[in-house]
Amino acid sequence: MLSKNQLKRFTKLKQKKYRDAEGLFIAEGKKLVEDLLKRGAEAECLVTHQDKEATSKYVQVDENDFKRLSSLDNPSGTLGVFKKPQDDGRSDGWILALDGLRDPGNMGTILRCADWFGLSRVVCSQDTVDCFNPKAVQASMGSVANIRVEYCDLRAFLQEEQLPVFGTFMEGEALEENPLPQEGILVLGNEGQGIREETAAVIDRKVKISKHPLAQAESLNVATAAAIFMAALPTRK
Structure with a gap:
């Protein structure tokens, strides 16, 4: 006992x-x-x-x-x-970046999707929800143990990394218009506010998910959008 x-x-x-x-x-x-x-x-x-x-x-x-x-x-x-899993230093292919995500259920679902689509690293702003929050762990269905998650000054990280930075926006360039490179950083924002201005200032290219002409929905849940974006990334070998 x-x-x-x-x-x-x-x-x-x-x-x-x-x-x-x-x-x-x-x-x-x-x-x-x-x-x-x-x-x-x-x-x-x-x-x-x-x-x-x-x-x-x-x-x-x-x-x-x-x-x-x-x-x-x-x-x-x-x-x-x-x-907590030890940082194994993996950082190949695409990196997912989360800017001010607050809902632990969304965090866990995004980690599960990242695991499914072969991403190994997620970088978060300091105010993003803890990936080890019990609800996030539950929603990840174990994927929290497979993904390297780190918290840092996100703007500084994006400026220092020698990779193209893509941000998800409502007014961005449609995913299907231009192919994505083999590696880069994909930034997703807060559930209600999206990517904050100071983060947007260091993004190289804005991308969006095309909306059907007859659609009535105003937006997609951030975890749903993350899954669609990750599915469009070039497959890691």
């Missing part, structure tokens, strides 16, 4: 400052936990409150203690405390 100190320590991981200090994050649900283990993620502790899951691999706690650890409205009964 968990000690009182462990329970207190792991419960604090709901907050970013403690995740950063400990280098740990929580993933909930047996499928997600097992998937992270298969991907090579290192578990600090695996926890359950279900008798049938109480094996040598899982530590059993009572339901009340499990609810203290969980961030879900309806806890699944299984969670893992994992060590």
Whole structure:
């Protein structure tokens, strides 16, 4: 069983400052936990409150203690405390950049899509939501362990990188009009405000997803747009 100190320590991981200090994050649900283990993620502790899951691999706690650890409205009964993956230095092909993204569900979905389309690196502005937020981890379906995610001064990063920078805008050049190069940086903005002005100032080329003439929707969800843009990127060999 968990000690009182462990329970207190792991419960604090709901907050970013403690995740950063400990280098740990929580993933909930047996499928997600097992998937992270298969991907090579290192578990600090695996926890359950279900008798049938109480094996040598899982530590059993009572339901009340499990609810203290969980961030879900309806806890699944299984969670893992994992060590944050180490930066492996991968940075080939396209880089995805996120400018002020705030919704953890969008973050997780974007990481899952990046994993699917073969991107290995995501660079975020300092005010972008934490990729290890429990909801982001949940939405990533384990892909948070496969993608190199870093937080920095995004404008400075874009200026220093020797790669063409593409920004997603409503008034940009249609994706199908000109082929994209084999490598570059694709910038996506905040859900409501888009890419901020200071970031837009260092973008080389504005691109957009063409809207059907009969469409009534004003815009696309940023995670949906990210998937469409990533699908259009040249395939990595």
